[in-house]
Amino acid sequence: MTAPTATGAPVDEAASQTTSTADGEYVVSFTGTPEAATAAIQAAGGTVEGVTAQVGMALVSSPDAAFLEKVRARGEISGAARNHAVGTARPGMPHRFAEERPAVAEPAAGGSGHANRPERADAEPLAELQWNTEMIGATPEGAHRTATGKGVDVGIIDTGIDASHPDLAPNVDADRSRNFTTDIPAVDGPCEVASCVDPADVDDNGHGTHVAGIVAAAGNDFGIAGVAPEATLVNLRAGQDSGFFFLYETVAALVYAGDTGLDVVNMSFYTDPWLYNCSSREEYLEGTVTDEELAQQQLVRRLVLDAVAYAHSRGVTLVGSAGNEHQDLAAPTRVDETSPDYPLDTARPRTVVNTCLSLPSEAPQVISVSAVGPSTTKADYSNYGLGDVEIAAPGGWLRDFVGTPAFQAPSNLVLSSYPLDVAIAEGLADENGDPVDEFSVEYCDEAGVCGFYTYLQGTSVASPHVAGVAALIVEELGRSTGHTGRALEPERVAGVLARSAEDHACPAGGVEVYTDEERPPEWNAVCEGTTDVNGLYGEGIVDAEAAVLGR
Incomplete structure (x- = not known):
């Protein structure tokens, strides 16, 4: 690791060479009108693909490897960067949210992956699996x-x-x-x-x-x-x-x-x-x-x-x-x-x-x-x-309840809806749409309509x-906006969330x-x-x- 200088992190020349390949798609920010920005972008060799004028942003394509240098030199432009790098990733890369579906060393305890309706008449059929809403x-x-x-x-x-x-x-x-x-x-x-x-x-x-x-x-x-x-x-x-x-x-x-x-x-x-x-x-x-x-x-x-x-x-x-x-x-x-x-x-x-x-x-x-x-x-x-x-x-949290039979049980995670075709492609379901393990659930009603659900964990959840x-x-505190709509200022929503949250002390x-x-x-x-x-x-x-x- 290169030691930082007095002015902060040093430039990494090798990294600069790695990321310098032009990919053709850029985000450009501007301070003036969209028309002036478009003219500046075109003069720098770019084509405007879309404009979000509310925040002064344009999506731009350009085949010119020197486009960033040229467009940043324009007075109407306040910033520019690549939006993504095409051709530098590969299909089959690790799932972006892979950590939200944890792996376990031993087969998890649990049911067959199918569920029946609980006894509560007012609950949804899989409500007994929803500790989170409870x-x-x-x-x-x-x-x-x-x-x-x-x-x-x-x-x-x-x-x-x-x-x-x-x-x-x-x-x-x-x-x-x-x-x-x-x-x-x-x-x-x-x-x-x-x-x-x-x-x-x-x-x-x-x-x-x-x-x-x-x-x-x-x-x-x-x-x-x-x-x-x-x-x-x-x-x-x-x-x-x-x-x-x-x-x-x-x-x-x-x-x-x-x-x-x-x-x-x-x-x-x-x-x-x-x-x-x-x-x-x-x-x-x-x-x-x-x-x-x-x-x-x-x-x-x-x-x-x-x-x-x-x-x-x-x-x-x-x-x-x-x-x-x-x-x-x-x-x-x-x-x-x-x-x-x-x-x-x-x-x-x-x-x-x-x-x-x-x-x-x-x-x-x-x-x-x-x-x-x-x-x-x-x-x-x-x-x-x-x-x-x-x-x-x-x-x-899969590792919750350590030292008990519930440790590493799928039920420690949060069950929610999932696309069936994705589940099959990811190996969560077989070709018939049936779950392959206890980390997923299929529910079918009497008419034969089925839905697929899986357990995940994460702050995303x-x-x-x-x-x-x-x-x-x-809904409860907002004002009517006509028809059936409701509205409430974000500050008031945040205030209610904070005041009503259940206090949780630090651990001993x-x-x-x-x-x-x-x-x-x-x-x-x-x-x-x-x-x-x-x-x-x-x-x-x-x-x-x-x-x-x-x-």
């Missing part, structure tokens, strides 16, 4: 007595929503759903349609469908019920099939969320390729960075922060996952061993200060969520940090619980120790703060019943 009181006998999310629009910025899933179809608004991505064969595998632009009602990754089910799987006597089972789901696809979330697509989705009048948006991802985005070399304590890479991080910061602020200003309550790196985000420094995560095999370990931001979750208007297991203990993988995490929610409760709050001794769960001591989490507010749980564990009933 924990937060998002049940027919709890919060749903008062609020179900009706009249509230929830955007899912993710890899898509499988709108054909029987538990999601009743709630998906196809007319307002959008796909901001184009499949890239070198990254995502073969395109499913000739144009490589999928319809806005599919999910070829599965992550977005799982998130959407937690928020608003319908209360339709089928499968599971979401936290807000009558909320309207709007698919804002910004994630590639491979799970990458590129800059232009992410910003465009956020801006659209504000313009289309959504009430709540869930964001269970970070904007690639940087886990943490720095603004200067002085923020690097160890590691190297090229001028090009630093410019890219600066552009991500500027545009994502502006887009988050724009959506928030237009009434959108924004909820995000805190991350699965088991790091204390409030600590002075952060270790990052995964960035940049594209082009392929270019990641270099670095240590940066905590002013380098994971976005969008660390934007000031985003409610950042940590994850707990069914015991209510912070999951070992979950990021945390006093002042960084606002609230905790069920995220699942925790965040949509908070987004669902936010939808319940908007002030440290959550994970060595019994076979984690190294570096995973142990120091809990700063009080029972009211602390670094592991923020204001506490989200409580749907208290939020809408005032308890």
Whole structure:
């Protein structure tokens, strides 16, 4: 590792050569009018493919390897960077969300993967498997007595929503759903349609469908019920099939969320390729960075922060996952061993200060969520940090209940909807659509209609619980917007979430120790703060019943 100089991280010439291949697609930011920016881009040899004028951003293509240098020299342009690197990844790369489906050394205990209807007449058929909604009181006998999310629009910025899933179809608004991505064969595998632009009602990754089910799987006597089972789901696809979330697509989705009048948006991802985005070399304590890479991080910061602020200003309550790196985000420094995560095999370990931001979750208007297991203990993988995490929610934790028969049981994770074709492709289901192990469930009704569900864990799973409760709050406390719509200022939603959350004290001794769960001591989490507010749980564990009933 090259030692840092007095001016911060040194330039890594080898890395610069690795990432210098022009890929033809760029994000350009501008300060003037779109017309002036377009003229400047064209003069630099670029073609404008799309403009998001609300935050001064353009998507540009150019075959010129010197395009970035030329366009940055134009006075109308405030920044430019590559949007992604085509041809530097490979189909079959590790699943972007692979850590959310943990592997176990021994076969898990449990049932056959099929489930029968529980005895409770008012519950959904798989309700007995939903410890997560029971924990937060998002049940027919709890919060749903008062609020179900009706009249509230929830955007899912993710890899898509499988709108054909029987538990999601009743709630998906196809007319307002959008796909901001184009499949890239070198990254995502073969395109499913000739144009490589999928319809806005599919999910070829599965992550977005799982998130959407937690928020608003319908209360339709089928499968599971979401936290807000009558909320309207709007698919804002910004994630590639491979799970990458590129800059232009992410910003465009956020801006659209504000313009289309959504009430709540869930964001269970970070904007690639940087886990943490720095603004200067002085923020690097160890590691190297090229001028090009630093410019890219600066552009991500500027545009994502502006887009988050724009959506928030237009009434959108924004909820995000805190991350699965088991790091204390409030600590002075952060270790990052995964960035940049594209082009392929270019990641270099670095240590940066905590002013380098994971976005969008660390934007000031985003409610950042940590994850707990069914015991209510912070999951070992979950990021945390006093002042960084606002609230905790069920995220699942396979290693919960260590020392008991429940240790490493699939039921420690969170069950939600999943696209059947993705499940078959990933080997979660056989060619007939039947689960291959206890980590997935198939439910079929008397008419022979079937839905597929799988267990996952992660802060990606925790965040949509908070987004669902936010939808319940908007319904219960919001004002009418005409017809059946409701609206409530994001600050008020955040205030109710904080006040109603169930306090969770720090562990005895002030440290959550994970060595019994076979984690190294570096995973142990120091809990700063009080029972009211602390670094592991923020204001506490989200409580749907208290939020809408005032308890």
